[in-house]
Amino acid sequence: MQKEKLKELRVFAEEIRVETLKTIGSLGFGHVGGSMSIVETLAVLYGDVMKVDPKNPRWEDRDWCVMSKGHAGPAMYATLGLKGFYPVTDAYTLNQPHTNFPSHTDRTKTPGIDLTTGSLGQGMSSAVGAALGNKMDGRNSHTFVFVGDGEADEGQVWEGAQFAAHYKLNNLICFVDSNKRQLDGTVDTIMSHGKGLGAKFDAFGWNVIDVADGNDVEQIWNAVQQAYQSDAAPTCIILNTVKGKGCTFAEPSGAHSSQPTKEQWDEAIAAAEARLAEVKAQ
Amino acid sequence: MKFTLIGKHETDSRANRDAYVDAMQEMMAKDPKLCHIDCDLYGCINTGKLEKAFPKQTFNAGIAEQNAMGIAAGLTATGRTVFMHSFGCFSSRRAFDQAFMSCAYAQLPVHVLGSDPGVCAAYNGGTHMPFEDMALYMAIPDAVVIDPTDYAMLYDVTKKLAASGKFSFNRMIRKGVTKVYDDGADFEIGKGVTLKDGKDVTIIASGIMVDEALKAEETLAAEGISAKVVDMFTWKPIDEELIVASAKETGCIVTAENHQVKCGLGSAVAQVVAKNVPVPMEMIGIEDRFGQVGAQKFLQEEYGLTASHIVEAAKKAVSRK
Ligand SMILES: Cc1ncc(C[n+]2csc(CCOP(=O)(O)OP(=O)(O)O)c2C)c(N)n1
Numbered sequence: 001m002q003k004e005k006l007k008e009l010r011v012f013a014e015e016i017r018v019e020t021l022k023t024i025g026s027l028g029f030g031h032v033g034g035s036m037s038i039v040e041t042l043a044v045l046y047g048d049v050m051k052v053d054p055k056n057p058r059w060e061d062r063d064w065c066v067m068s069k070g071h072a073g074p075a076m077y078a079t080l081g082l083k084g085f086y087p088v089t090d091a092y093t094l095n096q097p098h099t100n101f102p103s104h105t106d107r108t109k110t111p112g113i114d115l116t117t118g119s120l121g122q123g124m125s126s127a128v129g130a131a132l133g134n135k136m137d138g139r140n141s142h143t144f145v146f147v148g149d150g151e152a153d154e155g156q157v158w159e160g161a162q163f164a165a166h167y168k169l170n171n172l173i174c175f176v177d178s179n180k181r182q183l184d185g186t187v188d189t190i191m192s193h194g195k196g197l198g199a200k201f202d203a204f205g206w207n208v209i210d211v212a213d214g215n216d217v218e219q220i221w222n223a224v225q226q227a228y229q230s231d232a233a234p235t236c237i238i239l240n241t242v243k244g245k246g247c248t249f250a251e252p253s254g255a256h257s258s259q260p261t262k263e264q265w266d267e268a269i270a271a272a273e274a275r276l277a278e279v280k281a282q
Numbered sequence: 283m284k285f286t287l288i289g290k291h292e293t294d295s296r297a298n299r300d301a302y303v304d305a306m307q308e309m310m311a312k313d314p315k316l317c318h319i320d321c322d323l324y325g326c327i328n329t330g331k332l333e334k335a336f337p338k339q340t341f342n343a344g345i346a347e348q349n350a351m352g353i354a355a356g357l358t359a360t361g362r363t364v365f366m367h368s369f370g371c372f373s374s375r376r377a378f379d380q381a382f383m384s385c386a387y388a389q390l391p392v393h394v395l396g397s398d399p400g401v402c403a404a405y406n407g408g409t410h411m412p413f414e415d416m417a418l419y420m421a422i423p424d425a426v427v428i429d430p431t432d433y434a435m436l437y438d439v440t441k442k443l444a445a446s447g448k449f450s451f452n453r454m455i456r457k458g459v460t461k462v463y464d465d466g467a468d469f470e471i472g473k474g475v476t477l478k479d480g481k482d483v484t485i486i487a488s489g490i491m492v493d494e495a496l497k498a499e500e501t502l503a504a505e506g507i508s509a510k511v512v513d514m515f516t517w518k519p520i521d522e523e524l525i526v527a528s529a530k531e532t533g534c535i536v537t538a539e540n541h542q543v544k545c546g547l548g549s550a551v552a553q554v555v556a557k558n559v560p561v562p563m564e565m566i567g568i569e570d571r572f573g574q575v576g577a578q579k580f581l582q583e584e585y586g587l588t589a590s591h592i593v594e595a596a597k598k599a600v601s602r603k
Contacts (some may be wrong), residue, residue: 030405070409095405095575097584102407102575118409119376120345150322153344184324184342191322191344256325 001221005048007282009217012082013043014276017246019078019088021269023101026092029259030103032250035075037179037215037241038146042079044220045144054084057111063141064114064130068123068157069148069177070104077101080112121154123147124174128160131172131234142228146175150182153191158204164234165205172234173227174201178214179243183256201236214239215246246272285434285467287477289496294433294461299327299397301433302454305440306365310336315361316444319354321347321368327397327456329367347372351380351392358390363444370396370453371403374415381451386422391449394419399429399453399489400540401581403573411573417545419451420518426450426471427518429488429540429547434463435515442471453489460493462513474521480510483596484528484535486551488515490587491538491566497589502596509596517547522554529559534599536564538592543567562602564595 016039024030046052050063067076074094081088093099100109104118115130117123127145134141147157164172176197184190193200198208207230209223220239227235244250248268249260260268310316310332319341324330333340343350347368354366367373373396374381385392396415398404403411419427426448430436436454443450462477469475474486478499487495492513499509510532512524529535535555539547548565555563568585582588 027405095407097576097580099575102409103405104407104409106408116409118407119372150345153322153346155346155348182345183322183326184320184330190342191346 001218006218009043009047009221010279011276012047013040013217014272014279015082016042016075016078018269018272018276019082019091020075021247021272023074023078023091023094025265025269027094028265030074030094030257031071032247032258033181033243033254033256034069034148034177034179035072036245036247036250037177037243038072038075040215040217041175041220041239042075044217044224046079046083048221049224050144051141052083052112054112057085061139061141064127064134064143066115066117066123066127066130066143066145067105068117068127068145069120069151070117070123072146073101073103073105076105076113077110080110085112120148120151121156124157124160128164128169128172131164131169132167135169135171142171142173144173144175146177148182149176149178149180149187149193149197150190152176152193152197161201161204161206168232169234170230170232173224174234174236176236176238177241178238179241181243181254181256198236198238205233207233207235208238209235210238212240214241246275283468283470283473283475285469285475286464288461288464289477291493291497292461293458295458296433297328297457298433298436298455298459301436302395302440303328303331305437306332307335309441309444310339313363314339315363317341317357317362317364319343319350319364319366321345321350321372323368327367327454347377348380351377352384354392355380355384355388355390358385358392365393365395367395367397369403369410370399370412370415371410374412374418374451378418382422386425386449391447393443394451395454396451397454397456399455401578401585401587402455402490402540404578404581405575407575408573413542413568413573414545415451415453416517416541420545420550422449424449425518428452428471428515429517430454430515431489431492431513432459432462434465434467435469438467438469439515442469446471455490459490462492462496469515471516472519472521474516474524475513476510476524477513478509478511480508481532482508483600484510484512484532485538485592485596486512486514486525486528486535486547487538488513488517488547489540491540494587494589494592495538498592498596501589501593507596507600514547514551517550520550520554525551525554526558529555529561533603534562536566536592536595536599538566540587541567543569562599564599566591566595
């Protein structure tokens with residue numbers, strides 16, 4: 001990747017981080033952990049690889065993105081706002097009466113949200129359906145879906161996976177946010193994944209790419225380029241991420257949802273802004 | 283049945299979920315065959331406490347509700363009493379076929395718990411807001427379907443269900459709720475609770491709507507309308523006798539539920555009324571709408587689930603006599 005592009009994506013990631021924190025901070029509590037772990041991937045998708053038109057969110061030839069771990073809605077809202085789908089500050093109405101920015105991503109409310117999620121596992125199947133439809137229509141379009149490593153407990157994730165491999169949906173790319181934590185604790189203690197999620201997807205007939213640092217934009221970008229080469233199978237990109245990444249109160253605890261004090265919010269946002277300035281200056 | 287009505291509209295300082303956890307802890311200590319299975323939501327209803335104290339009786343299935351429901355069925359078939367928990371949306375909608383076939387149809391009396399009922403799902407929003415959980419479970423033959431009112435009731439009902447040998451669905455609010463009954467109250471499944479006697483209209487409510495009904499009764503009394511208030515926590519079996527007697531005494535009925543009216547408490551009461559003593563009825567509840575995100579207070583206004591809505595409905599019912 002070109003140096004300028006790399007820097008641009010790093011800056012975009014930190015901007016998403018700041019805006020996600022401001023969005024959840026506007027309410028004071030929410031799913032910070034699982035939002036923070038995916039901001040670099042969202043930066044790669046919306047900052048470079050995805051074909052989207054902020055002025056025409058339902059553009060037929062677009063690439064699709066499905067946040068199957070729907071509780072990471074705030075990270076999507078920050079990304080889409082920064083991308084120009086709406087003023088990014090609109091997302092500060094998160095969970096307020098009659099908002100278009102609910103906890104979980106909702107295609108009927110937010111411009112740029114392709115499918116509705118919230119009940120874990122379901123986004124995987126609907127993403128598979130979208131990939132199938134776009135493929136049947138002969139569109140040059142990719143569907144990206146984010147699945148949590150806890151979410152992968154759901155049988156539906158695997159029902160979707162088997163269908164996608166069976167129908168050779170090479171236009172489907174699934175990011176597994178392997179932040180090693182679910183709600184009640186670590187994935188290994190709550191519900192372990194046998195030989196690992198990569199091995200499972202492999203056994204289901206998927207092309208599997210392991211990204212050693214899933215919070216590194218360059219590694220993520222490279223993985224997507226590699227996924228684009230797959231000619232017959234869907235690709236699973238395992239992102240080894242950190243839950244709460246870059247948030248002063250959420251990263252040390254790895255908490256699933258957080259309700260910190262006003263001071264802690266201020267500190268977290270200031271730290272993220274400082275990090276953004278630092279990356280910009282590099 | 284034995285209870286003391288508090289009815290001061292004060293919120294219990296205890297988290298409601300602890301009523302379940304406390305009851306289970308006491309029972310698990312005596313019964314090694316009593317189990318709890320959760321779906322990555324120990325943290326939400328404090329059942330981590332059960333796992334600590336009774337690791338051999340408490341299981342976490344991860345985020346896999348259908349599987350957990352099936353496991354509950356299998357465990358029950360080996361002579362255990364099993365409570366299965368997830369958020370109400372998932373323990374009803376998501377795992378319903380397993381609840382229906384593996385559990386109820388197979389005569390394996392699993393006890394299903396659904397937390398964050400109706401508008402109590404608040405900030406989790408429309409995707410997580412069950413307005414149809416009770417409807418689904420009421421459709422299962424011989425199921426016991428309960429919408430408990432407060433801490434004292436959830437505690438008592440948990441024990442009653444464990445001893446019942448009946449397949450059941452029980453709602454559970456996580457946070458502090460308005461205290462209606464004093465601790466130590468004793469309830470009977472299938473028997474509604476008369477909280478106030480009255481002669482002009484009967485308000486039949488459950489769950490969070492019981493306190494709203496009690497508030498409505500006060501407003502109505504001040505305006506010269508005498509309202510009887512019934513807590514119908516037991517949607518199924520429903521207390522037909524009490525409904526019929528109330529209809530005869532007061533000549534009209536208002537129901538109030540944190541659930542959609544279609545196939546809900548309003549419908550269940552209307553079936554009894556229409557068959558036995560047709561009297562005017564008004565129904566407070568969700569009118570054919572999906573849930574949405576927001577604070578519970580906002581949502582109660584938005585969907586018309588407040589005392590003032592009950593008051594208006596009561597006046598209308600009285601005027602229709
Ligand atoms: C079907 C379903 N069951 C339970 C939940 C409640 N829930 C929301 S997030 C979550 C944990 C998710 O863990 P993971 O997929 O690892 O997400 P991440 O750590 O990336 O935030 C749970 C149990 C849900 N949203 N949907």
